[in-house]
Amino acid sequence: MANPEDSISTAAIGVSTGKPATRTGGKRVRSFTADLSAVGEPALWGFGGALAIGIILIAGFLAIIAWNGFTTFWPKPIEQVELVDGTVIAGEPTRYNTFTVGESVLARLNDAQRQEIEDNFGFANRTLYKTANFDLYGDDFTWAADFDIANVERPSGYYLFERQQWGTFVGFPASLVIGGEETAYDQGLMQREQRAARSRFADIRRLERRDIGRINHNQERARLDSRKALLQYGENDPRYLARVEVNNARIAELQNEFVEVQQRISDIRAIDSQYRVILEEVNGRTVDTNLSQIVRFYAANDVNWFQQAGIYLSRWGEFLTTEPREANTQGGVLPAIFGTVAMTMLMVVFVAPFGVITALYLREYAKQGKLVSIVRISVNNLAGVPSIVYGVFGLGFFAYTMGTTIDQLFYAERLPSPTFGTGGLLWASLTLALLTVPVVIVATEEALSAVPRSMREGSLACGASKWQTIRYVVLPKALPGIMTGMILAMARGAGEVAPLMLVGVVKLAPALPIDGFAPFIHLERSFMHLGFHIFDVGFQSRNSEAGKPMVFVTTLLLLGLIVLMNATAIYVRNRLKKKYAGSQF
């Protein structure tokens, strides 16, 4: 390289004094040579590489979740696979991987196959087929190695049935039973009757949920009322006896009602059992199912793109609006969404005043000194304490100490079964409020410090008191920043699972925390949570492979919620910064 060109460059290269200066065209030019160690190119690549690794990891992580989450509900074709040994399986190809072929497997292969595997360093490829039909096979999945497969085809006529129980079924509809009479299969008829059967199913559900739920609730209330009177007046008090009489009459009345509803349900059930479909799997074994048990069905290899999109959307709809079934591995996550949102909202109610007051103290009231330093260390410690410790504290203090006291004072009639004396929505949100309060404090402080000093001084100079200044000038200006903190706290709280496992999250909540019975909001109830749902389905269900798609979709939903909240917070914050950048006057 020629020297003059080098001389143009400025800071990017090192300056050397090793070579004597030369003159070019009457101008004295210092020679810039290459002392590469001054540039530190390898180190720069190391540092840049670290950042790149971070970004690649994040992108990869989000891509895995997004890809798996978004493709799960897309209907896949069904392949009919004939194996070398003559068995035939049919199922959705779920995933492929490479595996090391074991000794015993190698021994039964022929030379050509063995050679091929050896050429591939002992590896071979295999496919995981979702053969479904758990009630027939006892398993949902089958691995098929490439060297075992004789023939793969996608014959038309295969159907996929999603059932209320036993998971999916892969096979053909053999015949229909309509009104108790067997008829040949007809797609239009089946669709029509299935829809009718589903509405009957919904009727049963509604009767069970709403009517029987109400009867049970009222019976329990009457029983508790008797017990309360017993505790209040004693065993032989006439007031107690009178109350018991009233309540027993009420319970008997409700019992009659219960029998009536039960009768209606069994009537519908009787009709329901006359509409059935006989399903046949690839090897001819059949299953007889009520049509009302079929949630969704489609001819997997014969649907066009438009129909596929319809199925895809309907599955998303089911996921977002229904309750889970099949040990949470199928169906929807509505209760979990509901629980997550309710818990987070309640948490904000608790965290907001506490966080804002602390920030106000730190920014507006405290004299900088030892005390403030200790408060800051405390805030920092609150932020740094492991979430599980909050869970332990929440369980021991909120649920067992405070809850037990509340039970003794207000819910004595329900003892020994605890009301507030165990994990529940209230304690969970209080625990998380404690956990997220540092987030709010930090964000609020930032927002308060962004309010220009001149505005405060202006207000004070006008004769406003300190509190008036804060109330009418500082807080309104800082409000967007405080909101940012709230949103960030919500995002943090919504994703936290470990403490919730101790203070009230359950895998399947019997009832939502908000319903139609007084007092409508039941803070003592345990609830479901998206994060815990992921843990539960992925790790505690009968077949984690079957639950995996569900886990990915739930993860996508949770991530979506959190990313959305964070993005909002960041957006608000950036706008805030811009707004105040030039507002000094």
Place this chain on the structure above:
Amino acid sequence: MTDANVQPQNRGLPVKRSKSTRWTVIYGDRIAKWIITVGGLMVIVAVLGIMVFLFRVVAPLMSPGEETGQVNYAVPEAADAVWLNADEFQSLATAVSRDGSVTTFHVATGEVIVTDQFDIGETIVTAVGGTLDRRNIAVGFADGTVRFGQIAFDNRSVPASAAPGDMRQLNARDMVSGGQIYSQVQTGDFRTIIPINELGESEQISEARIVALDYRTGGTAERPTSAFISVDADGIARVSRSVIRRNLMTNEETVTTTTTEMPPLNLDEGVEVTGALLASGGDRAFVSTDDGFIYRFDIRNENNPVLAERFRAFDDGIGISSMNFLNGELALVAGGEDGSVDVFFRLQPANARGSDRFEMVRARSHAPQGDAIIGMSEAIRDKTLTTLSADGSVWVRYSTSDEILFQFERTSPADVDAIPMLFPRSDGVLMLDTFGNVDAWQYRSPHPEVSLSVIFGRLWYEGYSEPGFTWQSTSGTDLFEPKYSLVPLIAGTLKAAFYAMLFATPIAIMAAIYTSEFVHKGVRATVKPVMELMESLPTVVLGFLAALVLAPLVEEWIAAVLLGFIAVPMGLMIGAFAWQMLPQQLALRYDGMPKFLLMGAAIILSCLFAYTVGPIFELVLFNGDFKGWTNGQGTGTPFMFLLQLPLAYLIVSWGFHKVFGHVLRDRMRNLDRAAAGRLDAIRWVAFFIGALVLSYVVAALLTALGYDPRGNVVDSYQQRNALVVGFVMAFAVIPAMYTLAEDALNAVPGHLRAGSLASGATPWQTAKWVVLPTAASGVFSAVMMGMGRAVGETMIVVMAAGNTPIMEWNIFSGLRTLSANIAIELPEAVKDGTNYRVLFLAALTLFIMTFVINTGAELIRQRYRKRSANL
């Protein structure tokens, strides 16, 4: 200007304005100030409150308990007793005397409730053996016969309305009527304790007097079995087994008893047998003598019993005065004539003394009592043991922790023989001496199984071959010895945090430096929010990915992953040296985003390379089977070679620079950039080859010397391991560390940078010599905060770490952390139980660990902030 000045001019009207501030404003201000100050200080209260609360829950663990009552009285009817039993509510006690009389008395007052006389003929009782629950007894007589019986208590609940009318108050709690004790319980009903005293038919076992007996029952309800060991005055031990068959048709019971004579003890003249024990499994029996020997019989083969072992329990000449099993029958306690109390386990050491390849090994030596141990009683539900010494002291010990819970002094004369007994709920000791004097102590010890030495010390647990740190808190039965050592959990926590920090620290800090110093402001404005967003990603998602996606992948491609750790830095270096060879203008023109994209490409290409070459790499270094290698195939050289590679590179490069560094530099100065770049690349390649050679030679040398990395930081491979956990946890920690470190670097005043650059330093030199040293403490505090997060992370570990509480640094094995342990066990723990409190202690430990780390980090940060503000 204020309104007061403006208004009169505008309106031309004088406005009457009150000069004093309204009281609402003043009080509003005061109240606000008060509330806000209190609210602000609440944060301190919250932190302290959490700590105090945890302490309060944990505190009862550390106290041995308290004595709650003590009585002594005489029951003359119960003199000369040979057997004693009491019910679990400490209501009634029954003593069987040598002459066959049975006395049941009220424990609290000593009032005799029932007396009875067994028909035993002319002979007298010489030995009694009880089953583990003390309900059933075998009684041996002077004429060599044995009878079976029951000295038990039945407890029933009687509704208040059905209680008899003639109840007489005995003490505050108990009433008596018709030989039964009635105590009112919380619900208002009565708890009734009914004594059951029965003795069956006699059975001739020996011609000589029976001197020692032990009795066990077992089998199923349909086919109960029982067995007993008897030793007679001639020194012959016999094991008898009875099977009771019930005919389903006739409901007739047939009892078949087979008696096997043990090999003779061959006792010296004048030596007496002091105890006999039979294990419930029917596989071993023990006999102790007053000349200090314990005989262990292997009776697994009924027809051919073997004297497996005869050993001295204590020093020469010290006899065994008392012998017992601890509950669970795995541990044998021997009390010596000198007051020592030792515990023996049956283990299988390499050169076992016993003929059945077992050996009784002294596992614990408890604190000796002043004089001979003349009585002993083990608890039914835990490892508590009470020992009575001839000097009159009665000690209650907890064997596992080798702790003395209580030391009582008997009021009856110390030199009189007595029978001590622990109440079934381990909440008191009852003692009856030969003259019928009774001492009873009542105590409360809710957590005898835990002490500091249990939690942090090395203990020798039953069935283990050596002392160790073990966590195993619960099991189905009472016979289980709970193991509450937090050490393996703390070790697991540190292991997970260590491996996480190993990945996270370099990436986070280096990325922060790059973002703060070498990247355009616009890039920074997008990268940083993304990283912040990462910070709030739920860890449950990371854990799920780690366990269900990453762990199987890593297991399958472990060789490629290992190669990746070398390939990625290599790829980046190749990129860097190739970049150096670029002509100056090109390098300048594409500095920035294109260069950064190239870095990303280098990483991706390296990963692809590792993926493709992985199998070959595995074939060459680990004979095609890395997991086989971790299990011990081949030599340790290949892994050592890989492990030492970075170090070898540093040594080679440092050595070269020491010797030839100035020569090379002078030479490079005279070259233009591209040529210098080429020379530098050649230098690097040479270094790398040198490092390869050096590393391999050293590894081979170390192998030759017998050093093997396996069994230490690498060992057999498990799917859920510290590598995966460390990697994913790093992912959770990086954003926090990155953000904090970047903030610290960014807070370095701009004029320092400008000064350095203006003096002719390159950005790299500025970053290295000016920015980093200034921000070092801030960056360090970021690392500490990251550490704090890694220590407390729960969900990732619960899901991906396998949760085995083992103590090893093997990167390929699982672990269990404090946090995961809490998450797994606390939902099942009984409130205020021992496990519950120990788990709170685990939480407290975590709290203190993070408290120290975070407070340290915050103090450093505050100092740093002050300092950088002064710059």
